[in-house]
Amino acid sequence: MSTLLEVTGVSKAFEGVKANTDVSIRVNAGEIVGLIGPNGSGKTTLFNSIVGYHPVDGGTIQFAGKEITTLRVPEIARLGLLRTFQQTRVYKQMNCVENLQISTPAAQLSTASLFVRVPKPVTEKAEALLDFVGLSSKRYLLAGDLSFGQQKLLEFAMALMSEPKLLLLDEPTAGINPTLINGLIDRLRRANAEFGVTLLVIEHNMRVIMNLATRLYCLAQGKILAEGAPEAVRQDPRVIEAYLGGH
Numbered sequence: 001m002s003t004l005l006e007v008t009g010v011s012k013a014f015e016g017v018k019a020n021t022d023v024s025i026r027v028n029a030g031e032i033v034g035l036i037g038p039n040g041s042g043k044t045t046l047f048n049s050i051v052g053y054h055p056v057d058g059g060t061i062q063f064a065g066k067e068i069t070t071l072r073v074p075e076i077a078r079l080g081l082l083r084t085f086q087q088t089r090v091y092k093q094m095n096c097v098e099n100l101q102i103s104t105p106a107a108q109l110s111t112a113s114l115f116v117r118v119p120k121p122v123t124e125k126a127e128a129l130l131d132f133v134g135l136s137s138k139r140y141l142l143a144g145d146l147s148f149g150q151q152k153l154l155e156f157a158m159a160l161m162s163e164p165k166l167l168l169l170d171e172p173t174a175g176i177n178p179t180l181i182n183g184l185i186d187r188l189r190r191a192n193a194e195f196g197v198t199l200l201v202i203e204h205n206m207r208v209i210m211n212l213a214t215r216l217y218c219l220a221q222g223k224i225l226a227e228g229a230p231e232a233v234r235q236d237p238r239v240i241e242a243y244l245g246g247h
């Protein structure tokens with residue numbers, strides 16, 4: 001398997017708080033990798049460093065064979081590396097189709113692009129992805145009128161519009177009704193298998209991540225504590241201790 005993402009020795013501190021210390025992780029093309037760890041262990045900080053949201057203090061990040069350590073969010077997004085958020089970032093005053101139409105790289109939001117005619121293939125792709133996430137019947141509803149779980153599905157479809165090589169998902173099932181979680185897991189798997197999207201997933205729900213990931217990393221106090229097969233990581237005494245110690 002070829003390496004898609006290689007994070008080597010990355011550190012990041014905020015005014016003396018060491019959020020990440022010497023973190024190294026690797027994600028191979030085609031994998032679904034999980035990132036777990038107690039609250040405040042540095043998971044979101046690592047995502048932010050990878051996507052270029054803030055500069056790192058040390059270490060390097062390579063994506064698809066290219067050094068991206070000092071690139072910023074739009075440049076990294078154009079290379080095919082995107083993220084979703086714990087709190088969704090949909091355009092609440094636009095309907096679902098419009099949210100997807102403006103999510104293609106070609107439509108990188110200029111105000112003018114909202115008023116010109118959207119090419120038919122873009123609309124067809126938007127409709128197909130809304131169908132994929134089960135929101136077809138809501139396509140003309142304002143995104144702000146969707147439930148929180150539906151907004152997360154919409155945000156997932158928005159990310160898929162750009163056909164990312166790697167998608168970082170920050171707690172995809174948080175706030176989603178337990179009965180809908182299995183459907184979401186199924187869609188994440190299908191996006192991986194059918195669309196070829198490699199996934200790196202932060203998830204607090206152990207059942208979900210054990211079900212979804214083929215490999216796990218566990219962060220604790222900003223450092224990688226364990227790495228390996230999901231079951232082995234879950235049973236690792238250091239991981240259990242880190243979780244218990246956090247409560």
Ligand SMILES: Nc1ncnc2c1ncn2[C@@H]1O[C@H](COP(=O)(O)OP(=O)(O)OP(=O)(O)O)[C@@H](O)[C@H]1O
Nearest residue numbers: 014017018019037038039040041042043044045046
């Ligand atoms: N912008 C910031 N300014 C100051 N401190 C920050 C900032 N972002 C994160 N931190 C601190 O860095 C540490 C790691 O936070 P981070 O959000 O990365 O953890 P997390 O594992 O994603 O947590 P959670 O599971 O609760 O979302 C915490 O101590 C947090 O308070």
